[in-house]
Amino acid sequence: MPASREDAVRLLGRGMAWNGRRRRGSLRQVSLFLLCVCVWQSGAESLRYSLAEEMERDSFVGNIAQDLGLAPSQLAARKARVVSEGNQQLFRLNPSTGVLTAKESLDREEICPQSETCTLLFKVLIDNPLQLIRGEVEILDVNDNSPVFPEKEIILEIPETTSPGSRFPLESARDKDVGSNGLQNYSLESNSHFSLALNTMNDGVKYAELVLDRQLDREETPKLNLLLTATDGGSPPKSGAAQIRIVVLDINDNTPMFSREIYEVRLAENSPAGQLVVRVAATDPDEGSNGKVQYAFTKSSEGSRELFDLNPDTGEIRVAGILDFEEMKKHEMMVRATDGGGLSVHCKVQVEVVDVNDNAPEIQLTSHTASLPEDAPPHTLVALFSVRDRDAGDNGRIECTIDGDLPFTLSPTFDNYYELRTNAALDRETMADYNISIRATDWGPRRLSSRESLWVQVTDVNDNAPAFSQELYSMWVTENNSPMVRIGSVQASDADAGSNARVQYALVREEGQEQAAVSVSSESGDVYVVRSLDYERVRALEVWVSAADGGSPALSARALVRVLVRDENDNAPVVLHPGAESGAGAGELVPRWAPAGYLVAKVVAVDADAGQNAWLSYELAKATEPGLFRLGLHSGELRTARAVAERDAPRHRLVVLVRDRGQPPRSASATLAIALLHDFSDAHVRLSQDAPPAEPDDTLTLYLIACLACVSALCLATGLVALLMKLRRDRQRQAEPLPTFPTAVAESDAGSLPRSLVYDVCLATGTLSSDFHFLGPLLPCFPAEMPPGVAPHRSSVCSQEVSRVAEGVDCAAQGGAPLSEDRGPRPAEVVCAASSRVDLNISSDQNPWLTHQ
Numbered sequence: 001m002p003a004s005r006e007d008a009v010r011l012l013g014r015g016m017a018w019n020g021r022r023r024r025g026s027l028r029q030v031s032l033f034l035l036c037v038c039v040w041q042s043g044a045e046s047l048r049y050s051l052a053e054e055m056e057r058d059s060f061v062g063n064i065a066q067d068l069g070l071a072p073s074q075l076a077a078r079k080a081r082v083v084s085e086g087n088q089q090l091f092r093l094n095p096s097t098g099v100l101t102a103k104e105s106l107d108r109e110e111i112c113p114q115s116e117t118c119t120l121l122f123k124v125l126i127d128n129p130l131q132l133i134r135g136e137v138e139i140l141d142v143n144d145n146s147p148v149f150p151e152k153e154i155i156l157e158i159p160e161t162t163s164p165g166s167r168f169p170l171e172s173a174r175d176k177d178v179g180s181n182g183l184q185n186y187s188l189e190s191n192s193h194f195s196l197a198l199n200t201m202n203d204g205v206k207y208a209e210l211v212l213d214r215q216l217d218r219e220e221t222p223k224l225n226l227l228l229t230a231t232d233g234g235s236p237p238k239s240g241a242a243q244i245r246i247v248v249l250d251i252n253d254n255t256p257m258f259s260r261e262i263y264e265v266r267l268a269e270n271s272p273a274g275q276l277v278v279r280v281a282a283t284d285p286d287e288g289s290n291g292k293v294q295y296a297f298t299k300s301s302e303g304s305r306e307l308f309d310l311n312p313d314t315g316e317i318r319v320a321g322i323l324d325f326e327e328m329k330k331h332e333m334m335v336r337a338t339d340g341g342g343l344s345v346h347c348k349v350q351v352e353v354v355d356v357n358d359n360a361p362e363i364q365l366t367s368h369t370a371s372l373p374e375d376a377p378p379h380t381l382v383a384l385f386s387v388r389d390r391d392a393g394d395n396g397r398i399e400c401t402i403d404g405d406l407p408f409t410l411s412p413t414f415d416n417y418y419e420l421r422t423n424a425a426l427d428r429e430t431m432a433d434y435n436i437s438i439r440a441t442d443w444g445p446r447r448l449s450s451r452e453s454l455w456v457q458v459t460d461v462n463d464n465a466p467a468f469s470q471e472l473y474s475m476w477v478t479e480n481n482s483p484m485v486r487i488g489s490v491q492a493s494d495a496d497a498g499s500n501a502r503v504q505y506a507l508v509r510e511e512g513q514e515q516a517a518v519s520v521s522s523e524s525g526d527v528y529v530v531r532s533l534d535y536e537r538v539r540a541l542e543v544w545v546s547a548a549d550g551g552s553p554a555l556s557a558r559a560l561v562r563v564l565v566r567d568e569n570d571n572a573p574v575v576l577h578p579g580a581e582s583g584a585g586a587g588e589l590v591p592r593w594a595p596a597g598y599l600v601a602k603v604v605a606v607d608a609d610a611g612q613n614a615w616l617s618y619e620l621a622k623a624t625e626p627g628l629f630r631l632g633l634h635s636g637e638l639r640t641a642r643a644v645a646e647r648d649a650p651r652h653r654l655v656v657l658v659r660d661r662g663q664p665p666r667s668a669s670a671t672l673a674i675a676l677l678h679d680f681s682d683a684h685v686r687l688s689q690d691a692p693p694a695e696p697d698d699t700l701t702l703y704l705i706a707c708l709a710c711v712s713a714l715c716l717a718t719g720l721v722a723l724l725m726k727l728r729r730d731r732q733r734q735a736e737p738l739p740t741f742p743t744a745v746a747e748s749d750a751g752s753l754p755r756s757l758v759y760d761v762c763l764a765t766g767t768l769s770s771d772f773h774f775l776g777p778l779l780p781c782f783p784a785e786m787p788p789g790v791a792p793h794r795s796s797v798c799s800q801e802v803s804r805v806a807e808g809v810d811c812a813a814q815g816g817a818p819l820s821e822d823r824g825p826r827p828a829e830v831v832c833a834a835s836s837r838v839d840l841n842i843s844s845d846q847n848p849w850l851t852h853q
Helices: 003-020 024-042 064-068 072-077 698-735
Strands: 046-052 060-063 081-084 091-094 099-102 119-126 131-140 153-159 167-169 183-188 194-200 206-212 223-232 239-249 262-268 276-279 294-300 308-310 316-319 330-338 344-354 362-368 371-373 381-388 398-402 408-412 417-422 433-442 449-459 472-478 485-489 504-508 518-520 526-529 540-548 556-566 574-577 586-591 599-602 604-606 616-623 629-631 637-640 651-660 667-677 761-764 811-814
Touching: 046 060, 046 064, 060 064, 064 072, 064 099, 081 091, 091 119, 119 362, 183 194, 183 206, 194 223, 262 276, 276 344, 294 308, 308 330, 362 433, 362 449, 381 398, 381 433, 381 449, 398 408, 408 433, 472 485, 472 526, 504 518, 518 540, 518 556, 526 556, 574 667, 574 698, 586 599, 599 667, 604 616, 616 629, 629 651, 667 698
Parallel strands: 046 131, 153 239, 262 344, 371 449, 472 556, 586 667
Antiparallel strands: 060 099, 081 119, 091 099, 119 131, 167 206, 183 223, 194 206, 223 239, 276 316, 294 330, 308 316, 330 344, 362 381, 381 417, 398 433, 408 417, 433 449, 485 526, 504 540, 518 526, 540 556, 574 604, 599 637, 616 651, 629 637, 651 667
16 A cells, blocks of 8 residues: 555544544444545555554454455355464454454554554465465554653662753653654743753663753752653554653762773574673773762663673673573663762663574465365465574575475465375375374574474275276086075176175176176175086176176276086987997898808997096997907907807897996997808898897897987988988999909907998898898909908908899898908998998998997
């Protein structure tokens, strides 16, 4: 505010104070008008108000809401508050009305002693958004104190030889008021010897000096009593008086003399009591008591006399109290030296107090946010505080820092205020809370510091998705399990806290996907199989499990659960050959000259189980003549155990038992009918007529019925495929020349016939007198005179055309026994000319069911 405006405010304040005792209502109106004008003139930079001292408690200071252009409801909503400088809060803000009032009656002389102007600073803090407005209140002085002399009686001893014009400084009166209300004038009672001269010290304090106008004559006037009056400039003015008693001394013609008129001293504020400040010295050439000088303080600045002690004999001035640079920076004292004759002289002692760094910085917290979300952006405001140091110069220069490496920074704003803000992103999972220690350090030689701790808690935000302990979970379950059996669990963890870390599990189902056989507990993550599984249908399941947290929006993760089904021995072996469609037993033809080891047939069986449950073994359960045939334990090959003899029965019936290795083991059986022939051209073979009667066996009958039901479809498909292949081969044979067979044929490792030996056997069905007919053999033909054992020398091929002799005969393809290369000659097999003939080529590389189990 310009000086003219400040003067107007002061004058108007004094007028209000003077008239306030009579008209309180008009004072408030004028004060309100003045405040509005001041705020309008000062603009938005600061708020300025004035208040006369000694006003009543809760006196009106100003309307902050009106001056800021805000509604009172806005102040209340934005939590407006007033913070005064220092530790004492002198003002109160009513958020509902926006009116600023004084909390108590203010005494200017107590608040701002030794100060011309008294301005109280305050800050208005408004949140949402944070706004800081500076304000000041000037306490206007009221003339409520009268000038007071330190002593009611002033005694001066003046020699009669004192020359006119001599000056005698008088102790100054004290007036706690300032400005025009302070001490303005001194007056002296009218007399014929003395007059009064007014002077001003360097600090602006006025003091009076008694001037001798006319020579004193002790014999005429030994004593004088004068009244000294001090008057202030108030309206109405106030005054104080002191009695001056002047004693006229006898002749003393030499006055003491100081070596200097002014003694200037610099003294540290931490000087201990008793330390020598300065020694003043005055000399007097007189002898005796007139030459003995005594020293005394005559005038000093307020408070100085209690801080210093003067030795009246030596003139040494020592420290008597505690010096404080922050309270008073300079002390001025008048020292009088008086000899024994009463002559005196004065000198001035000026003590400048040197600042020492004896005050630590002070931190005052204004605003503080106790919690921050972890997704708070950098530069988020956390706290606002102010610092101050009562020292001066570098001793009062303050530096603020944060202890430790924390994601926070300090930045100065205005005056001595600092803002605490974040300077990086926060992560609650790394650090959940921070204990921020703010240190304020001055720049003195012996650096002093103070510390303020702030506790900031980081609140959780759902920024972490759940994480499974494994990407793939493998679990096992045995087939034919009970529904809702637990097979394992999945586990996911979330680094967040509270509801953001609560994980729930669920199966991931694609749209249109059928109901999975697996379920998962939403809370525990336990995995259950909801229905019974069959290893032969489903050997493994794969489902995706999601884990979602309870945040908003929720975050999730996936893991793959693979369920592997363990096999149980729940399937019995199935015999594929001999098939069940052959009736009571499959017919096999064995020549009478068959040697030991002759391959009669190969039993083929499969098991739908896996592993050990599918390992099959073969054994002869029943045989017409047990010693004639033997069955391979693992290959299923039926061979002659010895050479066929003439005494052996022509018909044999064998029951083969196929057993797996499961626990408990399961088995199946098949029946083979074998005919021993001298010659394949014998037309009177009657297998079904002379077959030995079948012994009742209920168990084997059940096995055969089950096998027939299981493999009927397979047999039909196999027959169709074989028919198509046979037709294709017939076309190829018509276009190609007759093949030449090798001299030696190696026996297959799997016990099957070689690829080149193909037998077509035609038997008429529906009659017991079916004959063999050589319709068109494409196989080797051996001379009759060749003895057995010379099979390796076979090299000729014969081909005959035999007409069909039985019309309407239904040829049924039967499996022929393969011929080993070391078994001797064998008659050529009959080729069936009917359309239903079947090419039985039992070879492991053409039929996968013959693979060793």
